[in-house]
Amino acid sequence: MTAATSARTILTGLHEIMASRMHAQGKLNQVVETIGESLDSEVCSIYLLRDGMLELFATRGLNQEAVHVTRLGVGEGLTGTIAQNIETLNLDEAATHPEFQYRPETGEERFHSFAGVPIVRRERAIGVLNVQHIEPRRYEDVEIEALQTVAMVLAELINHAGLVDEESAGIAAARTEQDVLEGLKLVKGLAIGEAVFHQPRVQIEQTVAEDTEAERQRVYLAFDKMREQIDAMTNQAEFGVGGEHDEVLETYKMFAYDEGWSRRINEAIDSGLTAEAAIERVQQRTRMRMRQISDPLLADRMHDLEDLANRLLRIVSGQLGTAAQKGLTKDTILVAKNLGPAELLEYDRRRLKGVVLEEGALTAHVVIVARAMGVPVVGRVRNLRGLVREGDQVLIDGDAGKVTLRPGQGVLDAFGTRFAQKREQQAAYAKLRDVEPFTRDGERIEVMMNAGLRDDVAMLSMTGADGIGLYRTEFQFLVSPALPQRERQTRLYRDVLEAAKGRKVIFRTVDIGGDKSLPYLVNATGREDENPAMGWRALRLALEREGLMKVQARALLEGAAGRELNVMFPMVSEPWEFHAAKEVFDQQLAWLKRQKHQIPTAINFGVMLEVPSLAETLDLLLPHVKFISIGTNDLTQFLFAADRGNPALAERYDWLSPSILRFLARVVQGCVGQPVQLGVCGEMGGRRLEALALIGLGFRRLSITPAAVGQIKELVRRIDTTEIAEAMRGWLASPPENLRTEMLTWCREREIEVE
Template sequence: MPSAILAARTILTSLHEVMASRTHAQAKLNMVVDLIGENLDSEVCSIYLLREGMLELFATRGLNQDAVHVTRLAVGEGLVGSIAEQVEVLNLAEAAAHPDFSYRPETGEDKFHSFAGVPIVRLERAVGVLAVQHVEPRRYEEVEIEALQTVAMVLSELIANAGLIDDADTIAAPQLTDPRQLSGLSLVKGLAKGHAVFHQPRITIEHVVAEDTEAERARVLQAFDKMREQIETMANQAEFGVGGEHDEVLSTYKMFAYDEGWARRINEAIDSGLTAEAAIERVQQRTRMRMRQIDDPLLADRMHDLEDLANRLLRIVSGQVSTAARLGLRDDTILIARNLGPAELLEYDRRRLKGVILEEGSLTSHVVIVARAMGVPVLGRIRGMRGLVREGDLVLLDGTQGIANIRPTPPVVEAFEARSARSKERQARYAALKDVEPFTKDGERITLMINAGLRDDVPMLNLTGADGIGLFRTEFQFLVSAALPQRDRQTRLYRDVLEAAGEKPVVFRTVDVGGDKSLPYLRGDESGEADENPAMGWRALRLALEREGLMKAQARALLEASGGKTLNVMFPMVSEPWEFDAAKAVFDNQLAFLRERRKLLPEAIRYGVMLEVPALAEVLDVLAPKISFLSIGTNDLTQFLFAADRSNPKLAERYDWLNPSILRFIRRVVRGLAGQQIDITVCGEMGGRQLEALALIGIGLRRLSITPASIGPHKAMFRKIDTRELSEVVNRWIDEPVSDLRGALAEWADARDIDVE
């Protein structure tokens, strides 16, 4: 068959002539399917359009003509309905073998085995399906699918202009006026009130078929130059200082802006006969389809960055450059976007930008990193926002509970404002405790440290009065980088963190990636096979020991950065003592290497491990003489103890931390190490919750590493407890379990006027 570019160009030229003709709409569609079928050498070519909520066969070459306007499929029904619902391509050698196949006898399609279909997309929604079929079973070539997708894109605009689809049923969203409460994923916590503003107005592509290919190429080239100039300017104006993780985020973002492969794909689309705008949109549609097929959240985030740039490029080339940021925010604003790139967020006036709601988004996305540094609450994973909220609607965003109230009633607004006021009052009270040491009523000193992962987290030490950083997640630098961070970059980060912390200790956890923290540049094991159960697979220390160069580089970076200071280094997910020995040997070798070169060495090195794998608890007597501290990572420990994947929403809330099983387990560890010079810390999310923290203190823990926001509330709470009384009641409830330990502990706290949120 001819190349995709040649076939698409031929079809586009002819399509333009067909749709410009004076014949009626049905005759045009009949000519279109013949035209496509002939140029793609296809025995069947059919067009289904969405009318009155159903996909109706509007034209066909190869199927029975009597089926036209008779065969109708619901969205999600059959192969055609599945394509429209998922907005993705199907390419099948044997159509009848697919579970979504739905036989329609009136079409006469019995003899056709192979099937390929692509969505006809308009304004990001499927308005129809273009399908081809052959008698012989075979999968269609990639060039054939490419040609179909290009034609489908042009066809969407042409059939819309010809009045062949009902916009009221497909595009227009209902004008809602009633109050709505929406639930999403909490990405950055906090409370915010403002009026809804859409980040990006829709861009309508008026001309899709190019008259002068070279002129379109030149327009795209100029748009690329302007876009790159804008990105460089924003990177230089970022207000987070020099050398922070935000620079790395923007560096990754710039990498996409200069990606030659992306530019090449756009130029190939222009070669097929599309205008510059249509070519960008064509490549963008392909990116969206790929994003729907990506399970890896980090890779999906990288694709979102590329989509962000595509939107920027499209606005530049079309001359429609205004976003809400460029137009200016007039009031306190809750920004609404399908997704958002970090550079675009930086364009907004942060005095008026109060919160962000994303239709997509994830905890590891670049925009979340920047929003957290800006102090802007973010809520994600709320689909179809354009159909649920109108420009200017009042929105109450609760980034702590993961809720957004749209067009709230006066009582809801009043309650929200009261809660916001109480939150500010509490924060003021907690801030006043900054210099107060966390002693209990009976004189027990509780060590409260913070968890961190960014250079910009370190100032929270002084703002909260925390005792140090009990967990610095070094993997964050790896997660926001496009490639493996070089040793000198790692060294700069670790040195900056130590200097900013001053005399307060910092515990560096060696890189903990894999599992739910996958890196695109460090994928799979050495055999190249995918990990079927990543949470319990090739991750953390296991990965680092196998990738010897990775651990060597990090070891030397930590040692060099700690010259003249004490280095506290912790190994994650240790299962057996030999793994600790192997990891320490890497540090010993690098220490010897630096000593030979007369480098400034750490004054002392304290080694520790994360207790996350239950098996390690059984051999702590072997490991104890080798370590200075032990950190209990309750997040992973809980999922391993209960065989419950914490990323599974059905299981995430099923197993309570105030469960005798996990409390007994931790208590056994604490008692087993009693009398030894080993610091035992809980550094998982469990320690940051107040009731859970009470239980941990009750079973003998005296060190917690928690989020900075939890330091103040914990200080206030600990001042009201008597550890001897607490220990007696908690241990009794663990030994003789009550039906509701959480409720019993909450009642105990309430009776003693201990404020537990």
């Protein structure tokens, strides 16, 4: 007899039993008899989770007096081990297993062989199905296969019959205690909410097939559709050439066309399962194998198969779409293996409080967008989806890279205190929204904000920022599957200027490449950059892809028609690059004039100073630009030769290092007496102590994250620029051992809060 035939015989009997009007206990009693007879097994027992314990609910062959008396903890004995590890045991001599425990009330001392499989629902063990024999023997593979299939159907039937308190069982299986998970700090901040899976799990409503051939056809059609999707992904230009994209897609194709995988699903259908249940049955087998794999490379491949199986399951069930399409109903912590930036933007920003990823990297596009949205993100959290379940309360501490699942009251209270302090601070800063930031000695400091999304512009009014000192135009490129058409770009720039209502907006031309590579743009060499931060990116890329630059230039000029246009070029290394970029704009402007199109009332060009070499040729550049903005993030990594995308180096170098501050001081001095506005755009300007240092160096324009605008405006009102400038000159002339500590002491003496 094959496993499929054996399982189908049992399933037919189970279906009839569970459809009967018999009471729950009577149903279970008949179930163990049916399974035992079909497998010619002297003992068949069912243990179900109740109040956190595995309770013997029904048995054929053991003492009936033990029913509802024998109870095992999860992890206790052979049965508890099966539930805890969600694994199958097949032993010819049960007593030799290290976890064996003898329970005299069961009368099981006569039985030597033992096999058990977990009864799993929603990836949680809600019980265990065991069989035993007097004679020592290992059960045949076909018998184990039949048991596993039966256990899967039994899980659904048990749930529908109300035999298990699912909430109690789920808690017992999923861990009720607080879990603190370590991850990679991707976007800082605090967040609290309920866990919601980006890809909701498909709920299988029917497990037993009424028409096997119809189910087989449904699977065939789903396989065809899935293979079409994978082929289309492989052929689309936006997935680029070479690199990790190709490797992932080739692995997907290998599994999608794997005859062994489709054969196993067909065999599960032969046993009497529906298409959905058959896919889930094979997936359960894969998960059990994954738990035994120590090789990380092989484990990754098995994860790929898991992802592909989820895709197939969603296709065959028709339950497509993400949690974003269903809509968020409460404060949410989004849980995902990985996310794309466009997927993140689909979520309701009022409800989305944080994101936790099993993967994720500092340089991922989704991280760049999340940072702009102000959504804390922690990544590289191992086995995340195996530890958290939908609805669990989750705390994110993006500052520490920690995720707390099911927090205890003490942790909640401490977190609540931190949130309350933050709200009080924000309320105080909000009062300064309409207050101009003057220092104590009357110096006006421009406090502008960085933006990159259309909705960010609304923060101008909410924060009271003077304008947008850095509008990252590349965000539109990051969330698009292909280069955005000129009309779309024009519409965006026009909308941003209209929403700004006359406040200054400085558009930075596309800064893509490096940590913002686009799969649909292959670099000049056709190969991956070995060091992307210093490679084919930003203005270098735009000048080489002249069409890209021309389209954006025309879009900016048309979008700003009738208004002032401020354009900033990123990563200028030498003056000739600025002139080449400006020439593209000049050519497009001349064309618009010839065509009698409306043009901007004024056009101001500037550069970002991120590459140290530009500081050595400032005298050549200053006569041609209206403003210079120092990008402290990239400048820092170039000065220290430290990749800011590397977690080991991310916080190694201090922004208050004399080497950085002396460099900035030289730039300030180089601009003295020149009709050029000098500013800073980057995270450095959004930190109170660092902002104080910048003002002391002579900077009068800071462009920062919207969340920091209020606190920097508040800081400005506490400062005497003459006093801090004098202190900075002294510190840079003769640097103390730790300038940060020295500055903190200086601030405390003057009651200036900077932490």
